[in-house]
Each structure stands twice: as structure tokens, then as C-alpha cells.
Amino acid sequence: MDKRLRNALQQLTASDTESRRRAMEPFVRATFAMFIGHLHRYLGNEVECEDVLEDVYADIWENPDHLRNIEDDRHLLRTVYLYYMRKRLREVYRRLNRRSCLSQADMQNLMAPDLGLADLVSQEELKELLRTMLDKLKARERKAIELWMEGMSNRAIANQLETTVGAVKMLEFRTILKLREMLKEHCRESGAQG
Amino acid sequence: MANAHREIQELLADYAASLRDGSVPTFLKSLTKEEAKRIGESKDFWEATEIVRMMNSASFGAKVVTPDVGLFISRVDAGIASRMKKAHASTRDPSRSHVNLQ
Numbered sequence: 427m428d429k430r431l432r433n434a435l436q437q438l439t440a441s442d443t444e445s446r447r448r449a450m451e452p453f454v455r456a457t458f459a460m461f462i463g464h465l466h467r468y469l470g471n472e473v474e475c476e477d478v479l480e481d482v483y484a485d486i487w488e489n490p491d492h493l494r495n496i497e498d499d500r501h502l503l504r505t506v507y508l509y510y511m512r513k514r515l516r517e518v519y520r521r522l523n524r525r526s527c528l529s530q531a532d533m534q535n536l537m538a539p540d541l542g543l544a545d546l547v548s549q550e551e552l553k554e555l556l557r558t559m560l561d562k563l564k565a566r567e568r569k570a571i572e573l574w575m576e577g578m579s580n581r582a583i584a585n586q587l588e589t590t591v592g593a594v595k596m597l598e599f600r601t602i603l604k605l606r607e608m609l610k611e612h613c614r615e616s617g618a619q620g
Numbered sequence: 621m622a623n624a625h626r627e628i629q630e631l632l633a634d635y636a637a638s639l640r641d642g643s644v645p646t647f648l649k650s651l652t653k654e655e656a657k658r659i660g661e662s663k664d665f666w667e668a669t670e671i672v673r674m675m676n677s678a679s680f681g682a683k684v685v686t687p688d689v690g691l692f693i694s695r696v697d698a699g700i701a702s703r704m705k706k707a708h709a710s711t712r713d714p715s716r717s718h719v720n721l722q
Contacts, residue, residue, distance in 0.1 A: 443704060447697070447700050447704075450693070450696060450697065450700065451693050451697075454689065454692070454693050454696060455689060455693070458689055458692065463677065464677075466676070466677060466680070467673040467674075467676060467677040468673065469642070469644065470638070470639040470640060470641070470642045470643075470644060470676060470680075471642030471643070471644070472642070474642070476692065479692075480692070480695050480696055480699055481699070483696045483699075484696060484699040484700055484703060487700050487703075488703060519648075522645050522648055522649075525648075525649055526648040526649060526651060526656070527651045527652060527653045527655070527656035528648065528651060528656045528659065528660070529656070529660060532656070532659060532660045533648075535666065536635075536659075536669065537644070539669070539670075542670040542673070549677065549678070552674060552677060552678045553678045555674075556674065556675065556678050571675070574636070574640075574675070575675055575678070575679035576679070577640070577679075577680075579637070580633055580637070592630070594633075595629050595630050595632075595633035596629045598629070598632075598633055598636070599628070599629035599632050599633065599664075599668065600629075602632070602668045602671045602672065602675075603664055603667065603668055605671045606667045606668060606670065606671050609670075609671065609674075
């Protein structure tokens, strides 16, 4: 873990509120990119991410007890997600749920789920993992996913693959489930190696 | 998202697109009771959402930038100051909260 972050964490878990307030600046500087990147997985909207993160930092300042004895970046992210981010994410979507047909439980599972198999993997590791998995797909499946990840609409992907939008959606769905199986396999193998 | 009864693969594709485009609330509002029930009962849908989050994060998460982290820090500090003020006010003078009923 970065030395500045380690120092900020030490000050952040001090007993008096003013010391914690002073420690917040280096803590935010050291963690902002990591936290906002993670929040983006669930919200996909930068403005929403910033609003939620603002409350998350204030919650950490108010009650930093969960951040004692943090060992590394992954441990920090896991702790912040489970004890601070999730609560705020659920609040955002509790408001939205008033106009949605989803049940409260499904809404929570969709917007602030339990940590999944690869939810704590860093951005770089995630890219590498996805690249490895995409290499194992058939050319058409891979193309559909890559085009989607470039930001293309399903209609544009359908044009590229010379098929219908409905067929693209089905192809993406089946391919995503295939990727999910690959991810499970990867996690089993790394678990066995560890 | 115009179809009245989307199949599960269409629902996943629409959820994925809304997450990528930052418009999840619109997707949620678009769900009919039937579609919401279909989502609730589909194990495949829930398993697929994890991969969708991964794909979203790998391709677009790294592009999330705030031009001025200093400005963001000042917002956080203002939030903390406000909470300190509230905590101080609630402990400073408990007699103020009493209402004179006479």
C-alpha cells in the first residue's frame, strides 16, 4: 500500500474529529480514482458517482472504525464497499424503487449486490482477465462483445454483423453467460493454485 | 426499450446499455410488472449482470475522471463541516428543544 495512503489511514482512525477532518484530504487524493472507478460499475454515471462518493467520505469521517487494520488496497476497497458504499447505493435506488416494478430485494441485488467473483480485481487485472476470456470465444461472439465495449449501440453492432438487433441481443446474452462460466472456471483454478 | 414484453436477453441487453450510458433509472422505470417478475425469476440474468459490470468497468470505468479533485475535496469538507455543526448544535443546548406549554 502507498505510504501516503497508509499515513492518511492512520490519521483517519484517530479519535478526534478535527484530526480526522485534516486527514481526509490526503485520503481522498489517494483513493478517489480507485473508489470512483468501483462505484462506476454499479451506477455508470459520473455525476451520481460523485454524489454518492461525497456521502461515503463523510460517513468514513464520521465512523472510521471499519478502516482500522487495513492490510492492502484490495482489503480497503472491500471494506469501503461493504460498510459504506453499499449503504449509500441502496439509498439511491430505494428512492428510485418507488416508480419501479422490481421488488426491493431484486433492486438491491441489481444495484448494490454482494461482492461477486471478480468485483475486487483492479482495473488492469480486469482488462487482462477479460482479454484472456475473449480470446477463447468464437470470432462472432468476440466481435459482438468488443464492439459493445467500444460503445456501439446494438443496432450498429447488428449492422456490422449483418444481422438483426434481436439476434445481437441473443448473441450477447449467450456470450455473456459463456464468459460467466469462464470466470467461474478461472476463479476455481486460481483458488486451487492459492 | 419500447417493447412491452421483453425477453430476458433483451432485458439484459437494455440493462447493460443503460449501465454503460449512465441511464439506469430510465431502464428501471421502463420495466413492466411482467418483466420485473421475469428478471426476479431468472438465475441467468443475475449471473450475467456480474459480467456486464466487469465489461462496463474494464471499458469505461477507467475513463471516469474528475478534472478538479481539489473541488471535490472541498465538497467533502463542506459536508463534514455541516455534520459537525449539526452534532454540535444537538449537544450544545438541550433546553432549547423543550417547548414551554404554559
